[in-house]
Amino acid sequence: MAKHKVAVIAGDGIGPEVMTEGIKVLNAVQAKVKNLSLEYEHFPWGCDYYLAKGEMMPQNGLEILKGFDAIYLGAIGDPRVPDHISVRDLVLRIRIGFDQYANVRPIKLLEGVFCPLKNKTPQDIDFIVIRENTEGFYVGCGGRYSKGTPEHGKYAGLRRAFSDSEEVVVQEGVFSQIGVERVITYAFDLARNRKKHLTCCTKSNALNYSMVYWDEVFRKVAKSYPDVRTDFAMVDATCMWMVKNPENFDVIVAENLFGDIITDLGAAIQGGMGVAAGANLNP
Known part of the structure; x- marks a missing residue:
């Protein structure tokens, strides 16, 4: 049986508590899935580490993490450390260092979880946001x-x-041809295997270079997916419709900043950040 090595970075605040429960879930999955074996190694990196060492993670942190199959990351942030230090020197360093260009955020309301939207059920809230994760304004x-x-x-x-x-x-904001094409292609592939509907989250009416280019690439890639229905939504309208008509979405693809914002809104309508899963991937 092959072992999958998992680096656990519990981080700050609620992170250690969430990771403790999350590992219980992973262990339960191991018990049910044949030939699945997970081996954990814990790292104390985060804001407490920064306050003690002057860095969010060691200089060779990425080299250390290269030896793992996955990184299980909790929460990063502490009022004692400026956010632009805690996020950029750990979270973004990992994302960009491993070119994890696709942030996958399922927005799914589970049975029994309170939803703040009136009369919405798990059948109404079941879509995925694909956020470009390494470019743009970050x-x-x-x-x-x-x-x-x-x-x-x-x-x-x-x-x-x-x-x-x-x-x-x-x-x-920096948008590359490779970066934009690959994340939009990933979103189309995902939509093709779901309900075959992809929404392009944009703001091309105001951002006359970056988002106009984003829309152009979306239309170009769409030609290879004639079976996937497409539409465009300005980011502000996307937020409105996520609250008003979440059932209208299947897959949404967004650039980094917009994706960051709408995924937290998605977490709210599915019951809160505590039940909002996410993955940073290099497919």
């Missing part, structure tokens, strides 16, 4: 530019508020 490109610098001058000509400001801050 790549860390941009900067803070003081008045008088060439970078500040680049934006000063766009409008008076920019030119009069002592500082201009830019956060760049």
Whole structure:
């Protein structure tokens, strides 16, 4: 029987409590599935580790994790550590380091779990969000530019508020042809094996480069999946319809930032973050 090595990073806050119960579930699955054997190794990485060591995980953390078949991650975050440090130096480091470009978030209401939406049942709330997980506005490109610098001058000509400001801050979203194509293709493959309906979550009416490109790639990939019904929804409208008519969705594909937002909304309508599963994958 082959053993699957699992690195357990319980993390912070409720993370250790959730991981303890989650491992009980995994052990129960092992007992029922033939030839499944899981071997766990626990790592104390997270905000307490940062406060003691000055880093969220060791410098060779990714090298250590390479020896595992899966990473079981709890919760990351602590008021004592700035969020941009805790998330970027552990969560994003793992995602980007292992090119886990597909974040898969099932939004499924389970029997017996309270739903905050009136008269919605498990038959109404059963869809999946595919979030692009390594690009967009999370790549860390941009900067803070003081008045008088060439970078500040680049934006000063766009409008008076920019030119009069002592500082201009830019956060760049980076969308690559490979990155966009592969996550949209993954979403189409998933939709083909479900109810054959894929929604493109976009904001191309306002983001005139990134989201226009995203929509173009979606339409291009769609030509290879004539059996999958497609539609487009602006991200704000997506949020509204997830609350009003969640039964209309099957699979939604979204860029990184939008996917981050709508998946937490999805968690709320399925009963809360405690019952919201998710996986970061490199298919």
